Every structure is written in structure tokens, then in C-alpha cells.
Amino acid sequence: MKDLPVNFLWPQFLWLLAVLPLLVLLYWWILRRRKKVALRYASLSIVREAMGRTTGWRRHIPPLLLLLAFAAMLLAAARPVATITLPSTQQTIILAMDVSGSMRATDVQPNRLVASQNAAKAFLKELPRHVKVGIVAFAGSAQVVQPVTLSREDLNAAIDKFQMQRATAIGSAIVVALSELFPGQVDLASVTYGRASNDPFAPQGRAIDQPQTEKKPFEPVPAGSYGSAAIILLTDGQRTTGVDTAEAAKMAADRGVRVYTVGVGTVDGEVIGFEGWSMRVRLDEDTLKAVARDTKGEYFYAGTAENLKQVYESLSTRLTVEKKETEVSGLLALAAAVLVLLSAGLSLLWFNRVL
Numbered sequence: 001m002k003d004l005p006v007n008f009l010w011p012q013f014l015w016l017l018a019v020l021p022l023l024v025l026l027y028w029w030i031l032r033r034r035k036k037v038a039l040r041y042a043s044l045s046i047v048r049e050a051m052g053r054t055t056g057w058r059r060h061i062p063p064l065l066l067l068l069a070f071a072a073m074l075l076a077a078a079r080p081v082a083t084i085t086l087p088s089t090q091q092t093i094i095l096a097m098d099v100s101g102s103m104r105a106t107d108v109q110p111n112r113l114v115a116s117q118n119a120a121k122a123f124l125k126e127l128p129r130h131v132k133v134g135i136v137a138f139a140g141s142a143q144v145v146q147p148v149t150l151s152r153e154d155l156n157a158a159i160d161k162f163q164m165q166r167a168t169a170i171g172s173a174i175v176v177a178l179s180e181l182f183p184g185q186v187d188l189a190s191v192t193y194g195r196a197s198n199d200p201f202a203p204q205g206r207a208i209d210q211p212q213t214e215k216k217p218f219e220p221v222p223a224g225s226y227g228s229a230a231i232i233l234l235t236d237g238q239r240t241t242g243v244d245t246a247e248a249a250k251m252a253a254d255r256g257v258r259v260y261t262v263g264v265g266t267v268d269g270e271v272i273g274f275e276g277w278s279m280r281v282r283l284d285e286d287t288l289k290a291v292a293r294d295t296k297g298e299y300f301y302a303g304t305a306e307n308l309k310q311v312y313e314s315l316s317t318r319l320t321v322e323k324k325e326t327e328v329s330g331l332l333a334l335a336a337a338v339l340v341l342l343s344a345g346l347s348l349l350w351f352n353r354v355l
Helices: 011-038 044-051 057-077 112-126 152-160 170-181 188-193 245-254 285-294 305-320 329-351
Strands: 006-008 080-087 092-098 132-138 142-149 229-235 258-264 270-274 277-281 299-302 321-327
Touching: 006 011, 011 057, 057 329, 092 112, 092 142, 092 170, 112 152, 112 258, 112 305, 132 152, 132 170, 142 152, 142 170, 170 229, 170 245, 170 285, 229 285, 245 258, 245 285, 258 285, 258 305, 285 299, 299 305
Parallel strands: 092 132, 092 229, 229 258, 258 299
Antiparallel strands: 006 080, 080 321, 132 142, 270 277
């Protein structure tokens, strides 16, 4: 039943639907019995009075509604689960944006950085006001340039202040974004310099006078299961320094945080000059696709400025609504109650009796 649009938690209760044909037969038997009793009267006028003044199609409507009510109640008993679109529980989004020298490339007009700034500001405009956003800028290192906030003005100001720097530390950007989502739980020094712990989220050190307490070991959760926040990583995908990108992606996956990656530029790239040096900068799609795959996020390609704007529009929609498997037995129970009331009401209105 996995391929059906509606699944049932207790499918064994669906066998109760076999009662419905029996109810139809019972109704047919009652009608025939009434007709036989009515025909015992000699006078045709008496027969008509016995069968009721309204003997047309209307007399079948209340029983039909009652039959549908029974069907809805039996389906509700099987606890149906449907995939429906609901408002997202996403409350926080971290924008991790590349400000390395490679973003100077003009294969995306007017250049990669300006195009990404404009698209990010358009994205913020489309987001619901209750969604908090933080911004991480990264080049040779990564830093939070705007802590999580509801103020779109502060976010736009932070984006406008981007300054290009050398190198690209994509993995570091992911880790710093995680530290913003889980404040106080990340030792960035251990990640950056490889000190002490293999897990940067593990508590590091303790005060001399503080009694030693047992630390709860970190337990990974299923990838993509953390529904309260997400990371959007925008870059040309060429890491040159910092935390290994695959390791950073695993950290995010182990915490259930989805990373949506946006590749800016072209695969062929172009030669750029920056602070006296030149190099060819290409889009490394394989890395970005791997990050999205490992974290249960999604990869988007933005080869032009208009492309990039459309990507952000798509992300705005995906992060504000989501499809969820939801039990709908309560809705069926409500429908059954309405059908029962409607059946009784029509019966009283047309025949001055309840069925």
C-alpha cells in the first residue's frame, strides 16, 4: 500500500467496509416489507397514506447520507494517512554566501558576487516575516556577519557590506552556520585547528573549580530530520582551504540539518585577476551535489543572474511550505458527523421523522 496516495495505519479495519453492502440489503428488505404491509389496505388512498406523501427519490436521500456517514466512520477507524501540503515548521534559515575572489568572475552578470547579493535580497523580501535569517560570509575563513534576526533591514545591510577575500572554505562555512543554529554546542577551534575532540559539537574542557559531570554522548539523528532550520549554501563550489567539505556535510547530516546548495557560475568558468594573481575559476558541481545529497537537501544550478533569482524564488516556496504525511482520520470523523446531522435534518424536514 506504499504506492497509494493514502495509506492506513490500521488497514485491518478496512474489512469492516464489507458491512456496507449488508446495510444496503437491509434497507432494500425494509422497503419491500413496508410495501407488502401497505398493500393489505383495500383503499388506494390508504395505501398512499401508509407509504407517505413523498414516495419519490427524496425518501432515499437520508438513508444514503447515513450510509456514507458509516463509510466515513469505518475509514476513520483504519487511521488513514495522506501526504498533504502544510505550512513549514522552518523557523530559521542560515544564508552561507561565498565572498572569495572567484566570485569576481563575470560569467554571471554583472559578476557572481553582485548577482548573488541581489538574489539574496530578493529572497529575503519573499520570505514570511516570522522566519528568522542569519548570514555567514566565507572566503579563506567563515564568520557570522549577521546573527539570526527578523530584521530584513539588518540582513540587507550585512549583504551590502560583503568584501571579497582570498581562498574558499566551504566546509568551514557549513560548520559556522551549524554553530549559529546550535549556539554554545560547537567548538570551532577544534574544527579549524583539529584540537581535542573528533566531534566539534562535543563539550570541550571545564572550569578548574567545576565538578566533573558525565557528558551525554552525541547521538546522530536521521539526515534531514531537523525541521526547525535549514542552511542555504551559495558558492562556485571550489574549496581551497578550511574544513573538508564532505566532513562538514556529515556534521550537518548527523544533526538532521538540510543544506540546500546553489552553484553560481559556469562549469567552464573563466580566468580572473585578483590582487596581482590570476586563475581560472570553475563551478564544482559534484561537490555541491554531494553536500545536498548527504544532507537530504537539494542542489540548484544558477548559470545566469535570472537563473539565480528563479532559484531563490523556488527556495522561498520550498522552505515555507512542505509536504507531510498526516493522519486525516479526524477529518473523516468530522465528515461522518456532518452527514449524520444532514441525514436527520432532511428526514425531519421532508417526513417529520428521523429516518
